[in-house]
Amino acid sequence: MHIKNILKDxxxxxxxxxxxxxxTNIKYxxxxxxxxxxxxxxxxxxxxxxxxxxxxxxxxxxxxxVKEYEKFEVMIDDLKKExxxxxxxxxxxxxSTYEKFKDDFKIESKxxxxxxxxxxxxxxxxxxxxxxxxxxxxxxQLDVANRSETEDVLAFDxxxxxIENGASGESFxxxxxxxxxxxxxxxxxxxxxxxxxxxxxxxxxxNGYCSDNTRTIVYTEKQHxxxxxxxxxxxxxxxxxxxxxxCCEIDKVSRDIIKEYGYGDNFIHSTGHSLGLDIHExxxxxxxxxxxxxxxxxxxxxxxxxxxxxxxxRIEDTVSIGNKAKxxxxxxx
Amino acid sequence: MHIKNILKDxxxxxxxxxxxxxxTNIKYxxxxxxxxxxxxxxxxxxxxxxxxxxxxxxxxxxxxxVKEYEKFEVMIDDLKKExxxxxxxxxxxxxSTYEKFKDDFKIESKxxxxxxxxxxxxxxxxxxxxxxxxxxxxxxQLDVANRSETEDVLAFDxxxxxIENGASGESFxxxxxxxxxxxxxxxxxxxxxxxxxxxxxxxxxxNGYCSDNTRTIVYTEKQHxxxxxxxxxxxxxxxxxxxxxxCCEIDKVSRDIIKEYGYGDNFIHSTGHSLGLDIHExxxxxxxxxxxxxxxxxxxxxxxxxxxxxxxxRIEDTVSIGNKAKxxxxxxx
Numbered sequence: 001m002h003i004k005n006i007l008k009d010x011x012x013x014x015x016x017x018x019x020x021x022x023x024t025n026i027k028y029x030x031x032x033x034x035x036x037x038x039x040x041x042x043x044x045x046x047x048x049x050x051x052x053x054x055x056x057x058x059x060x061x062x063x064x065x066v067k068e069y070e071k072f073e074v075m076i077d078d079l080k081k082e083x084x085x086x087x088x089x090x091x092x093x094x095x096s097t098y099e100k101f102k103d104d105f106k107i108e109s110k111x112x113x114x115x116x117x118x119x120x121x122x123x124x125x126x127x128x129x130x131x132x133x134x135x136x137x138x139x140x141q142l143d144v145a146n147r148s149e150t151e152d153v154l155a156f157d158x159x160x161x162x163i164e165n166g167a168s169g170e171s172f173x174x175x176x177x178x179x180x181x182x183x184x185x186x187x188x189x190x191x192x193x194x195x196x197x198x199x200x201x202x203x204x205x206x207n208g209y210c211s212d213n214t215r216t217i218v219y220t221e222k223q224h225x226x227x228x229x230x231x232x233x234x235x236x237x238x239x240x241x242x243x244x245x246x247c248c249e250i251d252k253v254s255r256d257i258i259k260e261y262g263y264g265d266n267f268i269h270s271t272g273h274s275l276g277l278d279i280h281e282x283x284x285x286x287x288x289x290x291x292x293x294x295x296x297x298x299x300x301x302x303x304x305x306x307x308x309x310x311x312x313x314r315i316e317d318t319v320s321i322g323n324k325a326k327x328x329x330x331x332x333x
Numbered sequence: 334m335h336i337k338n339i340l341k342d343x344x345x346x347x348x349x350x351x352x353x354x355x356x357t358n359i360k361y362x363x364x365x366x367x368x369x370x371x372x373x374x375x376x377x378x379x380x381x382x383x384x385x386x387x388x389x390x391x392x393x394x395x396x397x398x399v400k401e402y403e404k405f406e407v408m409i410d411d412l413k414k415e416x417x418x419x420x421x422x423x424x425x426x427x428x429s430t431y432e433k434f435k436d437d438f439k440i441e442s443k444x445x446x447x448x449x450x451x452x453x454x455x456x457x458x459x460x461x462x463x464x465x466x467x468x469x470x471x472x473x474q475l476d477v478a479n480r481s482e483t484e485d486v487l488a489f490d491x492x493x494x495x496i497e498n499g500a501s502g503e504s505f506x507x508x509x510x511x512x513x514x515x516x517x518x519x520x521x522x523x524x525x526x527x528x529x530x531x532x533x534x535x536x537x538x539x540n541g542y543c544s545d546n547t548r549t550i551v552y553t554e555k556q557h558x559x560x561x562x563x564x565x566x567x568x569x570x571x572x573x574x575x576x577x578x579x580c581c582e583i584d585k586v587s588r589d590i591i592k593e594y595g596y597g598d599n600f601i602h603s604t605g606h607s608l609g610l611d612i613h614e615x616x617x618x619x620x621x622x623x624x625x626x627x628x629x630x631x632x633x634x635x636x637x638x639x640x641x642x643x644x645x646x647r648i649e650d651t652v653s654i655g656n657k658a659k660x661x662x663x664x665x666x
Binding site (some may be wrong): 035036051053054055056057089090091093094095096098099109118139152153156159161163164166169185186188195220248268269306308 | 337349367384385386387388389390400422423424425426427429431432442474485486488492493496497501502506516518519521602639641
């Protein structure tokens, strides 16, 4: 099904074979997720060259024919024997691999898979919803505002709760930080007692799919004031989302509200990113992303205001897009 | 210091600027570890273009001048203004980034940093030793052979112990598996009670540096028999290591012993890999690696025999290389 659509795209571009190495792309296409390097070649008869140590699981999981990888030269010979001259690669292919193919093929970078992965199937959405449910239930159980442990231990407890609730793990390094560290969007939990505000950015992984949320618990008057601005930005951005608009237009809605209050320079990242098998997928609600919003996309909305040396506030929900955007999960803000 | 050596290498190759994007390479060179994309350019006046959201930590940590990243065009203009024509990139640079530079510069892929990172400084070795000590202490505390919980919970407990003992986290996804899953070198812990044998492959992270060990606890006669072969391979490979030999020669020592016993086809990966800021670094004890062993390298030795559908045994230690190889840590096998 996925492969048929890709073959159509390839035909239009006169591409004979499409080389994949990104683990999540290979999983998306074949159900086999490599644990070591692997090369998947989409063509009339698609094939995966798996590393020797992965052969047992590749044979078990893959819906595509699997062959044991021997060396580059063998792959290149195989492709040449089939008369392949025009080869497409993923934008994320590393240069050292590209270099090994570049003399034997005409190479173009194509995002055929990213394009398909933008639109989630109902099964994919179900997995994202389940991951979100697990993450949010665990967050409630953690009850972070009433705990006396240190940041790093609490971050760890949150992951443990997610696993106990059915996740296979965290979907990215849990950010559970407090005090002035909250002004760093990607801060690392420290062995120190909680200060205020408390910011938690976390997600669970379920069946390979990610969830992503952020909550900030505020205490002082100034923290509340900033919180209200971020919340207004979050709510209005979500309301503005609809198919047909461009992603950058949603970033603008979110950013303009924060600008109006005079904090434009303190909103130091984009408004959101898609997620699925990877925690960061395309498209994103960013100033530079002109992708047209479509039904089936699943994207985060996460405005923030960061006051260096003081504190930061971020509020993040993941939305699934139908005729409008619907927040996944039901965690109060 | 590091930068001076790289500038020397660059001069020899007539390279005017060296572009880095790999987070651990940027940390190695500047002490700043990006949490979002960043571009570090090594040249007479080295510079890092950091993302807006990283500016606070980049300014705090980096020993190299930091500038806020605006867009590609600005970076390219900056380089051109300085008269830079010959640009080197890391072998791991993604194609989509390479593509943005390729029309304006003559580009070559160079592993200047990998080459330096092969030889660990005494501070680096200290960090690897501390990471190993934490990991091994935690493994003893876990006492896995006498536990009744499921694989996934025990894997989780091991990570928790490492953090309580001072690690910042695990250096890779902990493999704590049992029964027939041990025949998969990269198996994932499952929510099931322990069977036999029990295989644990784990490591701690300390100050950014990794450790890596594997222990297999065997029970049946056949498991013991396979264990003894793997142990012989492990011990003799470590004894064979000395500066001046090629890495592939150590792989051969290890592999030949397993072959002699008739299990050559069941040793389905290479004998070892370097580690440091990354869990997999170069060089490795592999059939294809002709790198000459030098003092200061830190490499794993981890032969294994995998009997599909039955079980697997792997024994892994990390060695630091002086006149001979010395096992890091003191965990019994």
